[in-house]
Amino acid sequence: MPSExxxxxxxxxxxxxxxxxxxxxxxxxVRKTVTFVVFLALLAGLYTGYKAFGQAIDxxxxxxxxxxxxxxxxxxxxxxPLSEIFGQFGETPGGxxxxxxxxxxxxxxxxxxEAAVGFxxxxxxGMAIALVLAQWRRLEQGLLPYVIASQTIPLIAIAPIIxxxxxxxxxxxxxxxxxxxxxxIIATYLTFFPVAVNGLRGLQAARPENKELxxxxxxxxxxxxxxxxxxxxLPYLFAAFKIAATSSIVGAIVGEISxxxxxxxxxxxxxxxxxxxxxxxxxxxxxxxxxxxxxxxxLVVIGVERLVVGRQxxxxxx
Amino acid sequence: xxxxxxxxxLALLLAAALVLASCGNDDDDDxxxxxxxxxxxxxxxxxxxxxxxxxxxxxxxxxxxxxxxxELQEISLQLQWVPQSQFAGYFAARDLGYYNDVGLxxxxxDGSVDIVPATVLASGGADFAISxxxxxxxxxxxxxNITNIAQVYQRSGTLQVxxxxxxxxxxxxxxxxxxxxxxxxxxxxxxxxxxSVGLDPQSDVTLVQQDFNMTxxxxxxxxxxxxxxxxxxxxxxxxxxxxxxELFQPEDFAVIDWNEVGTAMLQDAIWADAGRLAxxxxxxxxxxxxVEASLRGWIFCRDNFQACVDIVVGASPPFGGPSHQAWMxxxxxxxVWPSPGGVGVMDQGLYDQTIDVATSxxxxxxxxxxGAFRTDIAEEAxxxxxxxxxxxxxxxxxxxxxxxxxxxx
Numbered sequence: 001m002p003s004e005x006x007x008x009x010x011x012x013x014x015x016x017x018x019x020x021x022x023x024x025x026x027x028x029x030v031r032k033t034v035t036f037v038v039f040l041a042l043l044a045g046l047y048t049g050y051k052a053f054g055q056a057i058d059x060x061x062x063x064x065x066x067x068x069x070x071x072x073x074x075x076x077x078x079x080x081p082l083s084e085i086f087g088q089f090g091e092t093p094g095g096x097x098x099x100x101x102x103x104x105x106x107x108x109x110x111x112x113x114e115a116a117v118g119f120x121x122x123x124x125x126g127m128a129i130a131l132v133l134a135q136w137r138r139l140e141q142g143l144l145p146y147v148i149a150s151q152t153i154p155l156i157a158i159a160p161i162i163x164x165x166x167x168x169x170x171x172x173x174x175x176x177x178x179x180x181x182x183x184x185i186i187a188t189y190l191t192f193f194p195v196a197v198n199g200l201r202g203l204q205a206a207r208p209e210n211k212e213l214x215x216x217x218x219x220x221x222x223x224x225x226x227x228x229x230x231x232x233x234l235p236y237l238f239a240a241f242k243i244a245a246t247s248s249i250v251g252a253i254v255g256e257i258s259x260x261x262x263x264x265x266x267x268x269x270x271x272x273x274x275x276x277x278x279x280x281x282x283x284x285x286x287x288x289x290x291x292x293x294x295x296x297x298x299l300v301v302i303g304v305e306r307l308v309v310g311r312q313x314x315x316x317x318x
Numbered sequence: 319x320x321x322x323x324x325x326x327x328l329a330l331l332l333a334a335a336l337v338l339a340s341c342g343n344d345d346d347d348d349x350x351x352x353x354x355x356x357x358x359x360x361x362x363x364x365x366x367x368x369x370x371x372x373x374x375x376x377x378x379x380x381x382x383x384x385x386x387x388x389e390l391q392e393i394s395l396q397l398q399w400v401p402q403s404q405f406a407g408y409f410a411a412r413d414l415g416y417y418n419d420v421g422l423x424x425x426x427x428d429g430s431v432d433i434v435p436a437t438v439l440a441s442g443g444a445d446f447a448i449s450x451x452x453x454x455x456x457x458x459x460x461x462x463n464i465t466n467i468a469q470v471y472q473r474s475g476t477l478q479v480x481x482x483x484x485x486x487x488x489x490x491x492x493x494x495x496x497x498x499x500x501x502x503x504x505x506x507x508x509x510x511x512x513x514s515v516g517l518d519p520q521s522d523v524t525l526v527q528q529d530f531n532m533t534x535x536x537x538x539x540x541x542x543x544x545x546x547x548x549x550x551x552x553x554x555x556x557x558x559x560x561x562x563x564e565l566f567q568p569e570d571f572a573v574i575d576w577n578e579v580g581t582a583m584l585q586d587a588i589w590a591d592a593g594r595l596a597x598x599x600x601x602x603x604x605x606x607x608x609v610e611a612s613l614r615g616w617i618f619c620r621d622n623f624q625a626c627v628d629i630v631v632g633a634s635p636p637f638g639g640p641s642h643q644a645w646m647x648x649x650x651x652x653x654v655w656p657s658p659g660g661v662g663v664m665d666q667g668l669y670d671q672t673i674d675v676a677t678s679x680x681x682x683x684x685x686x687x688x689g690a691f692r693t694d695i696a697e698e699a700x701x702x703x704x705x706x707x708x709x710x711x712x713x714x715x716x717x718x719x720x721x722x723x724x725x726x727x
Contacts, residue, residue: 259433
């Protein structure tokens with residue numbers, strides 16, 4: 001049908017392209033999910049296989065223990081069977097009235113709140129630092145080393161300081177200072193750094209010709225920032241957010257452990273480590289919970305990135 | 319297009335901040351308000367999230383307070399570790415209103431891994447602190463102006479535990495063995511004990527850094543494990559013996575008790591800020607009332623065993639379950655009672671022994687001055703308790719028998 005209206009043809013091919021893209025996306029998701037599941041199964045198989053093999057050797061050696069343990073630490077105290085670890089999620093620990101996965105979920109929410117507040121505050125501070133340093137290059141040379149040095153201080157050294165400060169000296173705020181807010185500060189401490197460093201690079205990443213274009217429009221600083229430099233920095237920023245989100249969780253958990261906050265995954269892990277002798281599977285289960293929380297926030301950042309920047313590549317360059 | 323996307327990012331951030339902040343009040347209203355903040359946020363657009371939003375969370379906290387009568391003095395107590403029967407007396411005093419009776423409203427602050435009660439106390443983070451004596455004296459020697467005002471525990475709860483077939487029946491048997499210890503000053507009684515029989519801790523035994531649980535002993539990584547009689551020792555007794563399928567029994571273990579060896583160091587005591595005690599008559603008065611109510615809590619826990627266990631278990635979920643807490647209270651009571659000089663009053667002989675060990679092991683360079691502890695506050699508190707008819711000595715106290723369950727449940 002050579003006489004088809006070119007407009008209609010165009011439209012049809014666009015439709016085709018979108019539906020193909022959609023199918024592609026679906027296929028990609030299925031592939032990703034399958035890979036993920038296969039990988040998990042592989043890990044589980046490795047764990048179980050190591051354990052079974054090690055125990056078989058130990059059993060065979062009972063009477064002639066010459067070689068010693070070939071594969072060490074495969075008993076249930078050191079490597080609880082996966083069935084017990086996952087079964088733990090559905091069990092109700094003594095003295096509690098909820099199943100373990102619900103307990104973990106509540107603790108995770110507590111930790112997530114600290115981490116998220118820390119993330120948002122760290123993001124604001126990090127962006128502020130990036131803006132200031134990008135504006136005054138001299139400052140960059142002078143201050144950046146200190147920003148970097150701040151990250152060489154071990155977290156467990158500053159955690160108790162922040163908690164003690166918080167209790168006594170943060171009553172300048174109009175709300176009552178609570179321990180979890182100190183933990184949020186600890187999370188902030190880990191979060192602001194990648195945002196500041198990547199934000200700085202991102203703000204400097206706009207192409208010279210685009211800057212010249214803005215200059216030819218006589219755009220002022222704010223307009224250039226808003227229309228050119230911030231959009232150009234988004235890919236850098238989101239790379240930073242992914243690091244920052246997971247480290248905010250790490251910061252919150254470490255903060256909880258060292259600071260003595262009355263809830264959260266960190267406290268839970270400390271408790272299960274303490275009770276390891278009588279319930280090793282619970283420690284494994286709670287650590288898994290922490291891992292899931294870290295993956296969750298990572299996925300949230302990716303989701304937001306999709307929403308704001310679009311798929312990777314698109315929007316990266318103005 | 320670009321602009322729109324940036325706005326979207328800002329709006330998302332603000333919305334997230336607001337939602338988070340509204341979670342902050344611990345009530346269950348966080349699901350309802352996820353819609354509105356976005357609108358608010360985009361409208362307001364700047365100077366965003368933290369101050370405005372967290373103010374929301376502050377409101378309910380503040381409204382909680384006025385339930386207590388106004389004249390109550392608000393003070394805080396820093397514990398050395400998380401809530402457990404080790405601190406039963408203070409929880410009992412709080413929950414039974416003993417603190418309120420003397421005009422105090424006491425906030426009990428959990429300890430944790432990196433919290434040093436003496437430091438928190440000296441920096442003003444708490445008004446009083448619970449700390450082992452050496453862990454208070456060492457930072458004191460380094461310049462913290464704190465003092466021990468009530469020596470609640472009259473004995474040490476630290477043991478060295480081994481399987482009975484390892485044949486470690488007294489300190490000399492540790493020679494050449496793998497000896498677990500926690501470090502951080504917990505090893506001093508052990509070192510002094512080894513010295514007392516002519517062994518050098520650095521060369522005559524192999525020291526192994528041990529976690530705060532008994533896994534290493536059960537794994538066979540160490541021959542003798544450090545254990546608190548009220549915590550880790552209970553843990554092994556809550557563990558299934560793979561050979562019998564039943565819980566391990568006390569007969570399965572040999573125990574070295576530093577109280578018997580004579581190198582025990584004093585543990586839980588109430589510490590106060592020495593500078594404030596000297597300058598501030600009000601603070602001294604509060605200290606007397608605080609010690610008095612706390613000791614009353616300990617007397618309650620001696621005389622009302624099960625009720626006290628219930629208070630601890632209900633205080634905030636402790637690390638070990640109910641039977642573990644029952645075991646702990648039973649043992650802790652035995653560390654407090656009998657108190658020949660009156661509960662909370664320092665026993666000079668045990669203090670001297672503690673100092674001997676600390677100086678001989680080099681954690682204290684010299685004997686602390688006289689201000690390291692004072693008995694006047696505890697004596698005044700004890701006198702008040704005697705006047706009110708309480709038995710402050712517990713001379714006929716007998717340790718009970720606690721049946722541990724698997725996992726301490």
